Structure formats: C-alpha cells, structure tokens
Amino acid sequence: MTGQKYILAFVITAAIFGTAFYVASRFDARRVADIRATQEAISIDILSTETQFELLGRLDCSTITESAVLSEELNDLASRLSVAENNLGSDDPQVILLKKQYSLLEIKDYLLMQQISDKCSKFKPVSILYFYSNEGDCDDCGRSGEVLTYLRQQYPGLRVYSFDYHLDLSALQTLVALRKLKGELPAFVIGNRAPIYGFKNLEEMQTIIPELKTLATTTAAQ
Amino acid sequence: MIHGMNIGELGVYASLFLALYFEIFLLISFFERRPAPRTARQPARYPNVAILVPSYNEERTIAGTLESLLSLDYPKDKLELVVVDDGSMDKTGNIAKKFATEHPQVKYFYKENGGKYTALNWGLERTSAEFVGCLDADSFVAPDALLETIKRFEESPDTMAVVPAMKVYRPRRILELMQSVEYTFGIFYKKMFDNLAAISVLPGPFSLYRREVFEKIGMFRHAHNTEDMEIAFRMHANGLKIVNAHTAHVYTTVPKTVRALIRQRTRWSQGFLQNSRDYAYMYFNRRYGNFGLLVLPFGLAAFAAGLYTATYMLYNALEYAVSHALDYWSTGVPLQAPAIERMSWFYLNTNTMIFVVVAVLGMTFVAIILGARLANVRLPLKSYAAYFALFGLIAPLWLAKAAWGALLARESIWR
Known part of the structure; x- marks a missing residue:
C-alpha cells in the first residue's frame, strides 16, 4: 500500500509539472499569435502608405504626415518580440520567422520614410x-x-x-x-x-x- | 519554455519537485485515513501521570504554566506536577515553591544548572508514575489535553508516546502570526506523520511517554541540545511507536524577535543535522519504515533544497542589482518606472517555474487549512500574509547557520 502511495504521489507531482509546462507553453503560443497579428496590421499600414504615396505621384506634400503612430507600433512590437525571444529562445524557428518579418517591416518603413523625405522638404525624420x-x-x-x-x-x-x-x-x-x-x-x-x-x-x-x-x-x- | 535552462535553474526545479512531491504524499495520506473527530468518551481508567516542568529562569511564565496544569481535567490524586528548577537565578524557585505549598500535587526540586535534559532526567528519577510527560515552562495546556492524550494511549497498548497539537499562545506581533501559521501547518503534517508511523520529534510542550520507554531505551541525552528529537530517533531505532493526539491542544509562547527565532531554529535545525549524523544508519533503511525511507531523507533534502534555492535567489538578485547599477552608471539612462504599456498580460512572467511555485504554495495553503480544521485554529488573514511574505526570507538564515554550525561541529546555543 505504501509503495503504491509513493508511486501515486510521484505521478500526481509529475502531472502538475506537466500541466505547468503546458500552461506556460500556451501563454508563449498566445504571445506569438499576438505578435503575428500586430505584424499583419503593421504590414497593411505600410502597404497603405506606400499605395497612397504612389497614387499621389508627383505628390502633394501637405497630405503626407509623419506617421508617428506607426513608429510607436513598431517600437511596441520590438519589445514584445524581445519578450518572446527571451521565453522561447533566439533559435526558436517561430521567433526567427517573426524577427525576419519584423526586420522586413522595419526596412520598408525606413525606405518609405526616406522616399517621402526626399520629395517633401518639410519632412525631416x-x-x-x-x-x-x-x-x-x-x-x-x-x-x-x-x-x-x-x-x-x-x-x-x-x-x-x-x-x-x-x-x-x-x-x-x-x-x-x-x-x-x-x-x-x-x-x-x-x-x-x-x-x-x-x-x-x-x-x-x-x-x-x-x-x-x-x-x-x-x-x-x- | 525550458529554453536556456541552466544548471542553477535545474536545481530549483528539483527542489520544487521535491516540495510538491512531499506535500502531495501527505495529502494522499490525509484522504486515505482522515483523522477522527474528538469524542466525548472518557478513558476506561485514569492511570498515574507525572508532568515534569523543567525550568530555568522562567519567572514570567511558570505561574501560568502551573495554573494551566492544575486546571487539567484529571483526578487530582492521579496527577503529580514535578517542577525541576535547573539552577534558576530569578524568582522561578520562589513562585514554584509557593505553588508546592498550596497544592499537594506540585513538587519542587532544585538542582545545579546542567541543561534541560539533566532536569528531565532528574525529574524522571523522582517519580514512579505510569505515564510521564513534560511541559516546558513557556507553554500552557488546554484543560482536556491530558484526557485526550490518555484516550489515545488506550487505543493501543503498543503506543509508547503521544504528541499533542501545538498552537502559538496569543499571537500578536507579526513574527508570532507567521509562526502561528507555521505551527498550524505543523499540526497537519504531524498528523500525517502519525498515519505514516514516522513522527520525528517529541516536542517539549506536553509529549507524554509510557514509563517503560525509559526503562527500555534509557533516559534523555544531551543530543546536541535537541533531546526531544533524539528521543524520537532512538524510539524509532528501537521500534517504539509514537502517535499524535490532534485533539490534545497545547499553547506555546514563541520567539518575538528575529534574533531569538533564528537562535531557536538554528538549534532545532542543527540538532536535526547532528542527530541525523548520529543515526545515519536509519537513512533509507527499510527496517525503520517510513521514518527511515521518507521522513529522514526528505527532511535532509528539504534542508538542502531550502538552502540551495535561497542561495540561488540571492545570487540572482545580487547579480541583477549589480548589473543594473553598472548599466545605470555607464549608460547615463535615469532609472524609471516601467512604461504603462508594459502592464499588459504580455509582459507578465508566465514561465513553467511560476506555475510550479503557485502549485507548491497552493498545496501549502491546503495543508494549513486542513491543520486549522484539525485543531480548531483560527488564523486571521494577516497571519497568512505574514507567513507567505516572511517565512521564505527568514528560514534560509537559520538553515545556513545550522549547516555552518554542524559543519564546524560547534554546539548550538540554547538561548
């Protein structure tokens, strides 16, 4: 009987550890999903600004305003990404993928800002x-x-x-x-x-x- | 999740696993055999009982202790109270002598100071009662405590000693509140150790022995200032049964300052280490049942785990503080509160360790609640707060002190 109890206690303890592991990984998965959704939203924003820029062609500088909101979104994304990287590790394939997407978004934002500042002299980011x-x-x-x-x-x-x-x-x-x-x-x-x-x-x-x-x-x- | 887990963290996980395993084991024991509630049944007979009161400079509490013993619900001609004054230099002797003249039940003996175990043995030699108990002069008994203890003896002729449920006497200060929760936890696990036939200590406040225990295995020993632990070890070594009477309630005064608490606990912890060394052959020995297989090894492992985890936490906290101080100094970035957007769930720490810690604390909480129900302890919310906030900070101090003391084989200090 006592022998069984030693084993039962072990099984329950292991189950609690397993549950803790599972719950923690669910939280990490939620984080990744959260980052992914934000990145999608940002990529739409960038695409929209690019399209706006192309539509305006010779452009009317007064209609372009520096999108500080977008920059804030990117900043926030950066800190979230670093949380995910800390939790999951920098060699996690999901983290690497998110970082690549993030870097691309940054480059696109950077290029777009350069283009805008080339054409609009009042705009000096x-x-x-x-x-x-x-x-x-x-x-x-x-x-x-x-x-x-x-x-x-x-x-x-x-x-x-x-x-x-x-x-x-x-x-x-x-x-x-x-x-x-x-x-x-x-x-x-x-x-x-x-x-x-x-x-x-x-x-x-x-x-x-x-x-x-x-x-x-x-x-x-x- | 366990990404980047280093050896240090692995040790913390091992400690947590151990703690959780132990708690779950005890909870299973509880639900397997739930403690019987108190009954109104009277004992079949009232055997002769002697309660020894070893005292050394206890002028402040001895009167209360003796009064609580005199109001025990037990035939007066069957109960003798033996005060052994271990060379007190205050008014302990005068107070006890006055009790002895007013109450024929009370006997007073004075001896040269020699330590608690010598006082106990002195008393043992001067009584012939069938049951001998002990009550430290800083403790008080509930009126029915002796009856409940005798009833517990009657359940089995094999029972050689009975330990009561211990509560903290009038906890008020924050440290006392903390200990009241700790003692309640103790009520639970003492009962569970009873289920496992592995009670590891016969505390000074109101443990009762059959006289034959001392005839079989000898008297109290110095035992590194923990004679109450050594006698339990020795009883297990000789196959003598110890049980718990959770319906017998004893109130004890506890240290009120951190200094005094650490001194007391260092003595207990170091005593455990040193007695463990003396009785090392019992470890993992099937002959000694759950005491050798579970209680001793887990006690020692818990000691090591507590010390390890505390060291690990301290190291990390220091490293964090130092690296942040250096950063602050070298970057010139002023210290600031975390930004509002950082308050989202996203930034909460949700790693596996957090959830395991929550599980361990949850189980501790359940055990405390069960202990409180076993012995009708009422714990205000602030005592839980004191316990969960302070215990983890203070306990490592006495663990470290005890380990150091045991290593140097330096004897602990009584008071």
Missing part, C-alpha cells in the same frame, strides 16, 4: 539604424539597447530601427552592404551618415545626433 547581436559576440549590445530605448521614449519622433546583425535575411544583408558596415558591433547609422561603432552612453548619443533637438520631447522628459 530622424532615424537610427541599430545593429546588434545576442549571440554573445557583443558585450555592449544590452546597454546600447537601453540607451536607444530611453531615447525613443524621450523623442517619440525618433525612428529607431534595430536589426539582429546575424539574422539570415537577404534584404538585411543588402542593407548591411549598402551601408558599408564592417561587422563590428554594436553599430549605428544615423540618418545618411557613415556608421558609428561601439557603445555610446546617453550623453554621447545626444552629441552624435544633434537633430534630436529638432524633435519634440515627451512630457516625461521634463
């Missing part, structure tokens, strides 16, 4: 391309990410596009080649300038990007 890695070959990436997150919170108009340098995505590799990145990390491309490498603290970052002064700050910044 401030953008940073940020290249990082979490494969252990970039000790300063965590801290650099923190500085950028803070800047993004302070200047909602600042467009930060962050890319996993090692992501196997041809469009991203083209961007890397175009911007003549050397492979040193972290790397920042501010506007159309040459890449900057290595960790920069908040103060240094603000000196490197004098355009920040032209952007509105959040009330929290005061």
Whole structure:
C-alpha cells in the first residue's frame, strides 16, 4: 500500500509539472499569435502608405504626415518580440520567422520614410539604424539597447530601427552592404551618415545626433 | 519554455519537485485515513501521570504554566506536577515553591544548572508514575489535553508516546502570526506523520511517554541540545511507536524577535543535522519504515533544497542589482518606472517555474487549512500574509547557520 502511495504521489507531482509546462507553453503560443497579428496590421499600414504615396505621384506634400503612430507600433512590437525571444529562445524557428518579418517591416518603413523625405522638404525624420547581436559576440549590445530605448521614449519622433546583425535575411544583408558596415558591433547609422561603432552612453548619443533637438520631447522628459 | 535552462535553474526545479512531491504524499495520506473527530468518551481508567516542568529562569511564565496544569481535567490524586528548577537565578524557585505549598500535587526540586535534559532526567528519577510527560515552562495546556492524550494511549497498548497539537499562545506581533501559521501547518503534517508511523520529534510542550520507554531505551541525552528529537530517533531505532493526539491542544509562547527565532531554529535545525549524523544508519533503511525511507531523507533534502534555492535567489538578485547599477552608471539612462504599456498580460512572467511555485504554495495553503480544521485554529488573514511574505526570507538564515554550525561541529546555543 505504501509503495503504491509513493508511486501515486510521484505521478500526481509529475502531472502538475506537466500541466505547468503546458500552461506556460500556451501563454508563449498566445504571445506569438499576438505578435503575428500586430505584424499583419503593421504590414497593411505600410502597404497603405506606400499605395497612397504612389497614387499621389508627383505628390502633394501637405497630405503626407509623419506617421508617428506607426513608429510607436513598431517600437511596441520590438519589445514584445524581445519578450518572446527571451521565453522561447533566439533559435526558436517561430521567433526567427517573426524577427525576419519584423526586420522586413522595419526596412520598408525606413525606405518609405526616406522616399517621402526626399520629395517633401518639410519632412525631416530622424532615424537610427541599430545593429546588434545576442549571440554573445557583443558585450555592449544590452546597454546600447537601453540607451536607444530611453531615447525613443524621450523623442517619440525618433525612428529607431534595430536589426539582429546575424539574422539570415537577404534584404538585411543588402542593407548591411549598402551601408558599408564592417561587422563590428554594436553599430549605428544615423540618418545618411557613415556608421558609428561601439557603445555610446546617453550623453554621447545626444552629441552624435544633434537633430534630436529638432524633435519634440515627451512630457516625461521634463 | 525550458529554453536556456541552466544548471542553477535545474536545481530549483528539483527542489520544487521535491516540495510538491512531499506535500502531495501527505495529502494522499490525509484522504486515505482522515483523522477522527474528538469524542466525548472518557478513558476506561485514569492511570498515574507525572508532568515534569523543567525550568530555568522562567519567572514570567511558570505561574501560568502551573495554573494551566492544575486546571487539567484529571483526578487530582492521579496527577503529580514535578517542577525541576535547573539552577534558576530569578524568582522561578520562589513562585514554584509557593505553588508546592498550596497544592499537594506540585513538587519542587532544585538542582545545579546542567541543561534541560539533566532536569528531565532528574525529574524522571523522582517519580514512579505510569505515564510521564513534560511541559516546558513557556507553554500552557488546554484543560482536556491530558484526557485526550490518555484516550489515545488506550487505543493501543503498543503506543509508547503521544504528541499533542501545538498552537502559538496569543499571537500578536507579526513574527508570532507567521509562526502561528507555521505551527498550524505543523499540526497537519504531524498528523500525517502519525498515519505514516514516522513522527520525528517529541516536542517539549506536553509529549507524554509510557514509563517503560525509559526503562527500555534509557533516559534523555544531551543530543546536541535537541533531546526531544533524539528521543524520537532512538524510539524509532528501537521500534517504539509514537502517535499524535490532534485533539490534545497545547499553547506555546514563541520567539518575538528575529534574533531569538533564528537562535531557536538554528538549534532545532542543527540538532536535526547532528542527530541525523548520529543515526545515519536509519537513512533509507527499510527496517525503520517510513521514518527511515521518507521522513529522514526528505527532511535532509528539504534542508538542502531550502538552502540551495535561497542561495540561488540571492545570487540572482545580487547579480541583477549589480548589473543594473553598472548599466545605470555607464549608460547615463535615469532609472524609471516601467512604461504603462508594459502592464499588459504580455509582459507578465508566465514561465513553467511560476506555475510550479503557485502549485507548491497552493498545496501549502491546503495543508494549513486542513491543520486549522484539525485543531480548531483560527488564523486571521494577516497571519497568512505574514507567513507567505516572511517565512521564505527568514528560514534560509537559520538553515545556513545550522549547516555552518554542524559543519564546524560547534554546539548550538540554547538561548
């Protein structure tokens, strides 16, 4: 009888562990679904802006407004993606797929903003391309990410596009080649300038990007 | 989910598995044989009982203790109360002597200070009662506690000792409230250990022995300042049966300060380690039933798991704090509260460990509720809050101290 009890207790304990594992994985699945839905919504937004831009052709700059909302959506997506990456691991196939989609959305948004700013002189977005890695070959990436997150919170108009340098995505590799990145990390491309490498603290970052002064700050910044 | 799980985390999972397994095992035992409720039945006979009250500088509580013993519902000519003054330097002796002159039941003996076990043995040698019990001079008994204990003895002639259900006497301060929950949990698992015939300690407050126990296995020993644990180990080693009377209620005063609590628990925990070493042959030995197979190994494993988990948590918390401090210093980014959008479910931690911890705490809660129902303990909500918030923070301190003390084979301090 006692022997049976030892086994029964083991079975129930294992079942509870199994349930905990299952519930946790359901939550992760919900997260992935949530990110996927957001990405779809963003991709429709981008497509819509692109179409609008093409329809207007020679364009009327007054109708184009900087879509700060979209930038916020992308930012929010970035933080959600990093939660999913922490939970599921950066080598999880779903995570890799989501990151690829996210990177593509970022590149498209980046290109669209460039096109718009070329044609409309009143429109001067401030953008940073940020290249990082979490494969252990970039000790300063965590801290650099923190500085950028803070800047993004302070200047909602600042467009930060962050890319996993090692992501196997041809469009991203083209961007890397175009911007003549050397492979040193972290790397920042501010506007159309040459890449900057290595960790920069908040103060240094603000000196490197004098355009920040032209952007509105959040009330929290005061 | 278990992505990136390191060795450290694996150890925490192992500890949680152990804790959950143990709790479930006890719950199964509970539903397998539910404790019988209290009955109005009287004992078939009233044997001679002697209650020893070892006391050392207990002037504040000894009167209350003796009064509670005098109001025990038991024939006066069958019950003698033996105060053994272990060299008190305060008014303990005067108070006890006064009781001895007013009540013929009370006997007072003075001896040179020699430690609690010497006081117990001194008393044992000066009584011939059929049943001998002990009540620490910081504890009080419910009037029917002795009857309930004697009834429990009557159920089987093999029963050699009976332990009561222990409650905290008038818990008020936060640390006492915490301990009142802990003692209630103790009421539950003592009953379950009874089902398993594996009660591991005969606590000072009102454990009752058949006299023949001492004739068979000898008197109390120093036993690293835990004579009440050693005698239980020795009884198991000699196949003597210990049971629990959950209807016999005893109230004990508990440490009111963290310092005093840690000192008391270090003594208990270190005593467990040192007695475990002395009785190492009982571990995993089928001859000693559930005591050797379950209670001893789990006790030791729980000790290690508690210490390990606490160290792991502390290490992580420190690492987090240090790395954040360094980040703060090097990035120049001011500290800030998490953003509002971070309040969504998406950012809640929902990993497997969280759910397992919830299960362990849930089972603990069920055990406490069952313990409270067994012995009619009323626990206000704030005592649960005190227990769940504080116990995990304080317990590792005495575990560490006890492990260190046992390692250096340094004797613990009584008080």
